[in-house]
Amino acid sequence: MVRRILDPLEFKVLKFVQTQKLLSKGESVLVALSGGIDSVSLLHVLLQLREIYRLRVCAAHLNHMLRATADRDEAFVSDLCAKLKVELCVERIDVAKFCEENKLGIEEGARKLRYQFLDNAKRKLQCDVIALAHNLNDLVETMLHRIVRGTGPLGLVAMKPRFQDKIRPFIYIERSEIEEYAKRKNLSFVEDETNYDVRYTRNYIRHVVIPALRRINPSIEKALLQLHVSNMLIERHVEEFLRKQRLVRFRDRTIFSSRKLSDFELVELLRSCVKEFGEQLEFEHVQQLLERAHSPSWKIELAKGLWLEKGFDLFCVEREHDVLESLKIEECGLYDFNGWCFKLNDRIESDQYIFVKLPILVRVRKPGDRVSSKKLKDLMIEARIPSFLRDEMPVVEENGIILWVPYVYVDKRLNERLKNDDFLVLNLLENPFRVILELRKEEE
Amino acid sequence: MVRRILDPLEFKVLKFVQTQKLLSKGESVLVALSGGIDSVSLLHVLLQLREIYRLRVCAAHLNHMLRATADRDEAFVSDLCAKLKVELCVERIDVAKFCEENKLGIEEGARKLRYQFLDNAKRKLQCDVIALAHNLNDLVETMLHRIVRGTGPLGLVAMKPRFQDKIRPFIYIERSEIEEYAKRKNLSFVEDETNYDVRYTRNYIRHVVIPALRRINPSIEKALLQLHVSNMLIERHVEEFLRKQRLVRFRDRTIFSSRKLSDFELVELLRSCVKEFGEQLEFEHVQQLLERAHSPSWKIELAKGLWLEKGFDLFCVEREHDVLESLKIEECGLYDFNGWCFKLNDRIESDQYIFVKLPILVRVRKPGDRVSSKKLKDLMIEARIPSFLRDEMPVVEENGIILWVPYVYVDKRLNERLKNDDFLVLNLLENPFRVILELRKEEE
Numbered sequence: 041m042v043r044r045i046l047d048p049l050e051f052k053v054l055k056f057v058q059t060q061k062l063l064s065k066g067e068s069v070l071v072a073l074s075g076g077i078d079s080v081s082l083l084h085v086l087l088q089l090r091e092i093y094r095l096r097v098c099a100a101h102l103n104h105m106l107r108a109t110a111d112r113d114e115a116f117v118s119d120l121c122a123k124l125k126v127e128l129c130v131e132r133i134d135v136a137k138f139c140e141e142n143k144l145g146i147e148e149g150a151r152k153l154r155y156q157f158l159d160n161a162k163r164k165l166q167c168d169v170i171a172l173a174h175n176l177n178d179l180v181e182t183m184l185h186r187i188v189r190g191t192g193p194l195g196l197v198a199m200k201p202r203f204q205d206k207i208r209p210f211i212y213i214e215r216s217e218i219e220e221y222a223k224r225k226n227l228s229f230v231e232d233e234t235n236y237d238v239r240y241t242r243n244y245i246r247h248v249v250i251p252a253l254r255r256i257n258p259s260i261e262k263a264l265l266q267l268h269v270s271n272m273l274i275e276r277h278v279e280e281f282l283r284k285q286r287l288v289r290f291r292d293r294t295i296f297s298s299r300k301l302s303d304f305e306l307v308e309l310l311r312s313c314v315k316e317f318g319e320q321l322e323f324e325h326v327q328q329l330l331e332r333a334h335s336p337s338w339k340i341e342l343a344k345g346l347w348l349e350k351g352f353d354l355f356c357v358e359r360e361h362d363v364l365e366s367l368k369i370e371e372c373g374l375y376d377f378n379g380w381c382f383k384l385n386d387r388i389e390s391d392q393y394i395f396v397k398l399p400i401l402v403r404v405r406k407p408g409d410r411v412s413s414k415k416l417k418d419l420m421i422e423a424r425i426p427s428f429l430r431d432e433m434p435v436v437e438e439n440g441i442i443l444w445v446p447y448v449y450v451d452k453r454l455n456e457r458l459k460n461d462d463f464l465v466l467n468l469l470e471n472p473f474r475v476i477l478e479l480r481k482e483e484e
Numbered sequence: 485m486v487r488r489i490l491d492p493l494e495f496k497v498l499k500f501v502q503t504q505k506l507l508s509k510g511e512s513v514l515v516a517l518s519g520g521i522d523s524v525s526l527l528h529v530l531l532q533l534r535e536i537y538r539l540r541v542c543a544a545h546l547n548h549m550l551r552a553t554a555d556r557d558e559a560f561v562s563d564l565c566a567k568l569k570v571e572l573c574v575e576r577i578d579v580a581k582f583c584e585e586n587k588l589g590i591e592e593g594a595r596k597l598r599y600q601f602l603d604n605a606k607r608k609l610q611c612d613v614i615a616l617a618h619n620l621n622d623l624v625e626t627m628l629h630r631i632v633r634g635t636g637p638l639g640l641v642a643m644k645p646r647f648q649d650k651i652r653p654f655i656y657i658e659r660s661e662i663e664e665y666a667k668r669k670n671l672s673f674v675e676d677e678t679n680y681d682v683r684y685t686r687n688y689i690r691h692v693v694i695p696a697l698r699r700i701n702p703s704i705e706k707a708l709l710q711l712h713v714s715n716m717l718i719e720r721h722v723e724e725f726l727r728k729q730r731l732v733r734f735r736d737r738t739i740f741s742s743r744k745l746s747d748f749e750l751v752e753l754l755r756s757c758v759k760e761f762g763e764q765l766e767f768e769h770v771q772q773l774l775e776r777a778h779s780p781s782w783k784i785e786l787a788k789g790l791w792l793e794k795g796f797d798l799f800c801v802e803r804e805h806d807v808l809e810s811l812k813i814e815e816c817g818l819y820d821f822n823g824w825c826f827k828l829n830d831r832i833e834s835d836q837y838i839f840v841k842l843p844i845l846v847r848v849r850k851p852g853d854r855v856s857s858k859k860l861k862d863l864m865i866e867a868r869i870p871s872f873l874r875d876e877m878p879v880v881e882e883n884g885i886i887l888w889v890p891y892v893y894v895d896k897r898l899n900e901r902l903k904n905d906d907f908l909v910l911n912l913l914e915n916p917f918r919v920i921l922e923l924r925k926e927e928e
Contacts (some may be wrong), residue, residue, distance in 0.1 A: 059775050188700045190707030190712035193637045243702055249700075252693050256632045256685055263634030266767045269774075270636035270751075274718065276747035304721035307714075323710045330713075331503050 049081075049221040050088045053209050057089065057299065060205040063169070068096040070167035070205075072158055073121075073128075075101065075113040077141055078173035080120065080229040081137065081218050086171060087124065100161035100170075103132040103152050106146070113230045120228075129161040147240060174199050174208045177215040181245045182262045184253075190323070194278065194308075196271045214261050271446040278308045286482060287308055288475045291379050292359035293428075294478065297483045299353050305331060306355075313357045319343040325355050326367070337427050351426025352482070354476065363432050366403035372464065377402050378432035380446070388465050394436070394454050395463035401437040409435065411442050411449050423448045430470055447473050493525075494532045501533065506651040507613070512547055514542040514611035515649075516570075519545065519557045519563075522617035524564070524673040526654055527664050530615060531568065542560040544605035544614075546598055547576040550590070557674045563673075568699060571883065573605040591684060602823035606649070618643050618652045621659040624708040625689045628697075634767070638722065638752075641847050642714045658705050722752045729753055730926060732919045735823050737872075740921065741927045743797050750799075754792065757801045763787040781871050795870025797927070798920065807876050810847035821846050822876035824890070825913040832909050838880070838888050838898050839907035845881040853879065855886050855893050867892045873916055880910065891917050 046054065057063050071084055073079045086097050099116040103110050113128060121128035139149030158170050182198040201211050210218065222229065253260050288295040294313045296305055307329065309323040325342055332338050332350075339349040345360040367377050375382040382388055382402070409416035422429050425448065436444040443451045446468050457463055490498065500508050513530055517523045528874050530541050545561040547554050547637035558574060565572035597636070600613050600657050616868040626642040645655050654662065666673065692891050697704050722841075732739040738757045742750055751773065769786055783793040789804040819826040827833055853860035864874050870894065880888040887895045900905055 148702075185700070187631065187705055187711065188697045188707055189699070190710045192710060193718060196711075212512075244700065249693075249696050252696055253632050256629070256688065256693075257634070259634075260632060260769075262630055266630065266634045267635060267640075269767075269770065273746075273748035273751060273774075274637060277746040280746055301725055302721040304717035307717060323706075323713075326713065330717075 046088060046350065047224065048223065049213070049217055049330055050085050052213065052217075052333075053085050054089055054092065056201070056212060057093075057157075058211055060201040062202055062209055063089075063093050065095045067169060068098065068165070068167040069169055069171050070129075070158070070162050070165060071126075071171045072096065072154075072173065073099040073117055074103050074173075075117045075120070075230040076232050077222050077227070077229045078175055078210065078215075080227055081222050081225075082171060082173040083120075083124070083126065084225060084227060087126075096167075098127040098129070098165045098167055100129045100158055100165070101131075102157045103130065104135040104150055104153075105264070106131055106135050106150070106302055109230070116206045116228075116230050122211060127165055131157055131161075131462065134159065137230055147242070158442045168205070170206050172206055172208050173210055175210045175213050175218055176261045177246070177250075177264060179211055179268060180261050183264050183268060184245055184249060185241060191325075193271045194275050194279070196267060198268075200272065212265060221277050252290075281305060282309065282312050286479060287313070289474060290475065290478050292361045293472075294354055294358075295354055295356045295426075295479070297479055298333070298355050299483045303333060303418065306333060310357070312349065314342055314346070314348075317343075317346055317357060317359060318437060319346055339428075341345075348425075349428040351428050352424050353480070354426045356428045359426065363404065369400040369402060369466070370398055375402070377434045379406075380432075380471040381433045382434070383467040383469055385465050385467060388429065388459075388467065390467040390469055392446060392468040393465050394450065395459065395461075396436075396438055396443065397463060398464045400466065402434045403432065403437065404431055405435050409442070411445070411451075415444065416442075419445070419448050425473065429476075433473075441462070446455040446471065490532060491665065491668065493657070493661055496657065496661075498530050498533055498536065499527055499768075500645070500656060501653055501903075502538075504645040505584065506646055506653055507533075507539065508538050510538045511613060511614055512542065512609070512611040513615050514573075514602070514606050514609060514803075515543045515570075515615045516598075516615075516617065517543040517545050517561055518676065519561045519564070519674040520617075520676050521671070521673045522654065522662055524660075524671055524774075525666050525669075526615060526617040527568070527570065528669060528671060529562075529665075530655065531570075540611075542571040542573070542575045542609045542611055544602055544609070546601045547574065547578040548594055548597075549576055550551045550579050550594070553674070560672075560674050568882050573609055575601055575602065575605070591686070612649070613635045614650050616650055616652050617654055619654045619657050619662055620705045620709060621631050621690070621694075623655055623712060624705050625686060625694065625783050627708050628689055628693060629685060629711060637715045638719050640711060641719045642712075644716065655710060658714075663691050714786060714807075725749060726753065726756050730923060731757070734919065737800055738802075738914075739798055739800045739916075739923070741797055741923055742777070742794075742799050743927045747777060750777060754799065754801070756922055758790070759784055761787075761790055761801060761803060763790055767830050772814060783872075793870075793872040795872050797924070798870045800870065800872045802872065807848065810845060813844040813846060813910075814842055819846070821878045822848075824876075824878045824915040826878070827911040827913055829909050829911060832903075832911065834911035834913055836890060836912040837909050839901040839903065840880075840887065840892065840910045841907060844910065847881065848875055849877065849879050849889075853886070855889070858894070860889065863889070863892050869917065870920070873920075877917075890915065 041082060063069065071086060073083055083097070083099060089095065090097055101114060101119050103114045111401065118128060118130065131154050135146065135150050137152055138153060139146055144152065174396055179199045179449060180312065183196055186195055186198060198210055203206055248400045250260065257263055285296065294316065296309060301309065307326055311330065314321045319342060321342065325340060325348070328340050329348070337351055339347050342348050347360070348357050349356045349358065364378050367375060369375060369384055372384045372386070375384070405416050411419065425433065434446060437443055441451070442449070443454060488635045507513065515523060515527045515530060517527055527541070527543060530539065533539065534541055543565050549559045562572060562574065577597050579594050579597055580590070582597060583590055586593065588596065606614055616773060623643045627640055630639055630642060643652060643655055645652055669743060701707055729740065738760065740753060745753065751770055754773065758765045763786060766788065769784060769792070772784050773792070777835070781795055783791050784897060786792050791802050791804070793802065808822050811819060813819060813828055816828045819828070849860050855863065864877070869877065879886055885895070886893070887898060
């Protein structure tokens with residue numbers, strides 16, 4: 041094997057690929073090849089690293105049918121791949137039509153179709169990873185765009201070196217370095233003239249905002265790279281924290297304890313819960329949350345029908361759901377009352393049970409409910425039942441008398457009843473509060 | 485008491501002061517009063533809140549002697565305070581001269597002098613807090629400045645609502661809201677014409693950069709506020725984490741264990757250690773650290789003579805310091821050998837001791853040192869002595885024979901020696917490795 045000398049840029053990419061573990065030996069890489077200077081350079085660099093990593097390098101080109109030059113680009117890419125003996129997957133999609141039909145902006149629609157196409161091409165050519173030619177300037181443009189539109193630190197983590205099956209070997213390399221490389225290597229490529237259309241926000245940032253910022257700091261790219269790297273660290277830290285967090289999920293609820301959390305962790309945990317309900321945590325909700333995080337009991341509507349509630353030390357994110365108001369129990373069997381699972385039987389089957397005579401009525405509390413001269417509400421607070429559970433809790437009545445409110449109240453008369461006196465047994469099996477008690481115990 | 489109706493802005497500030505706990509009842513507030521629209525408005529708002537908080541409101545004005553209009557401003561402020569019956573502290577300082585003498589830029593020098601002056605005025609007027617009139621636009625300008633110059637997320641936490649004895653009641657209020665307030669209240673104020681000089685970076689950001697960004701998002705202030713609030717949460721989270729962290733400090737070293745730390749925590753902990761040595765952690769060091777964080781043994785020079793070293797699971801930040809190469813022990817007493825404290829005595833005073841006959845030589849290891857056919861270096865590695873301690877560890881010789889390397893090696897002949905055979909006792913008292921063992925034990 042002849043030991044070849046790598047170009048400085050190729051060596052820089054090699055080192056980056058190694059430290060970031062972007063490639064493994066023997067992998068197949070699909071290069072997203074537009075024909076522009078970045079992707080053509082990336083293809084060449086990866087071909088240089090082919091031997092070192094024993095790579096199979098393929099390419100994929102999407103003809104967006106948007107510009108008059110689109111066919112020229114496709115022809116250029118086909119010739120290039122033929123010359124370099126690189127397998128190529130090409131497709132033509134009428135992006136404009138798709139965007140119109142789906143009511144999407146051109147930039148957004150094109151991105152969506154492009155990623156779909158790349159996924160398909162990857163499958164077709166049986167590749168392991170997709171290599172994207174984004175460079176540090178692209179990253180900086182995206183970060184500035186997000187800063188200006190409004191985002192938190194994690195939203196600033198755009199264009200990671202590796203995300204799932206996408207790798208970006210050029211992401212920490214400046215555009216000018218790529219241009220010099222293409223010149224040194226005498227590479228030919230096509231121009232994307234839409235790059236100069238400042239109507240697109242991206243181009244406005246590139247051609248107006250960044251030159252203005254460069255007057256303050258000529259190394260603006262390095263400055264934002266610093267922020268990017270720090271925010272990636274925070275993101276990984278948060279992912280790790282979320283993985284370790286104990287959440288209680290049942291029905292349309294997610295419950296967690298806030299006791300050991302910093303406000304930062306609380307917000308991130310909440311953000312991730314809200315995402316699981318298919319919604320996004322808005323900044324105004326973060327502000328509301330921070331204002332009252334340490335107050336005991338409140339609720340905020342996060343999105344239509346999605347609520348954040350706090351009760352004692354517990355937070356609950358819940359979708360509005362129907363509540364069963366009452367349930368008559370007239371024969372043995374299993375009953376679900378708002379997630380409280382009862383079994384009526386002739387045997388004790390749980391550590392929580394009472395002896396009853398039929399018929400039994402299970403219902404939710406009513407305003408003014410009192411037991412042994414105390415308000416039921418006060419008893420519930422004493423028992424540290426979080427507010428978000430109180431309106432769904434079972435109140436068990438026999439003959440119009442409240443006999444039992446699990447975890448809250450047991451009628452004294454029950455002490456005198458004996459199993460052999462021909463009573464049935466009402467067992468409480470699974471229930472939300474049992475899970476909450478476990479959660480609280482873990483926190484202590 | 486007559487209940488007055490607050491202006492909407494006054495009410496907004498009141499709510500902010502309450503949620504952020506900026507003021508306590510009965511406090512004395514010193515307003516930094518330039519005479520410009522922001523500080524004049526702040527003075528008025530605080531006078532409105534005076535009754536609610538039973539405040540004493542004072543003001544302080546520094547005449548920078550920089551502009552022809554400086555004396556006009558001073559006169560304006562004096563009149564205003566006389567009219568409002570507000571105690572005022574005024575001073576004149578030749579800022580230009582100070583900056584020249586101290587080789588400082590005008591902006592930097594003026595800021596320094598201003599804060600010194602405010603601290604003095606606060607003491608003189610016996611106030612509790614200093615109220616600064618920075619608004620959301622100022623905050624956004626500062627954040628953008630830092631983003632462009634290069635910073636991490638914590639560096640983005642500029643102009644907090646409260647920092648030590650400084651409060652910023654206007655910090656989340658837009659300049660335009662203040663302008664409308666001044667108009668509603670018919671306030672008079674002076675103009676600072678240097679605000680329009682784009683040679684100052686701050687003004688360039690205000691008059692060129694922000695208008696450009698506003699074309700992308702008209703609510704750019706709200707967008708950056710979001711980032712500010714999130715980064716404040718991260719900052720508080722990190723402060724909390726640092727407080728809980730166990731550091732071992734001795735001589736010119738700080739040692740900590742990396743075992744349970746995320747990369748984010750590792751970087752922040754290191755940043756704080758480096759700061760204690762009077763230096764700053766540079767971004768290039770962060771990158772180097774991240775590349776090798778999980779490799780076992782390496783060192784990086786962080787600043788002239790300040791090193792970061794890793795040995796096994798331990799990190800060490802250390803200033804270069806002299807190392808004692810050898811030490812003769814010829815009589816009873818206390819000896820310090822590179823932080824290893826020995827006591828020669830006729831009694832056992834430590835759980836680590838040997839019996840010796842004088843004279844004893846304590847020295848650092850030499851290349852090629854071997855004991856019982858093994859390399860001393862290998863024994864040190866087996867004993868998990870971190871690399872940064874190995875060159876300073878005591879090797880105890882009697883008659884040219886290595887008898888003892890604490891925690892690493894004890895000569896077999898020592899087993900046969902008995903106390904009553906007229907030996908002396910060499911006790912090992914405090915030593916760096918004992919502390920490290922404790923640290924390791926805590927981590928397990």
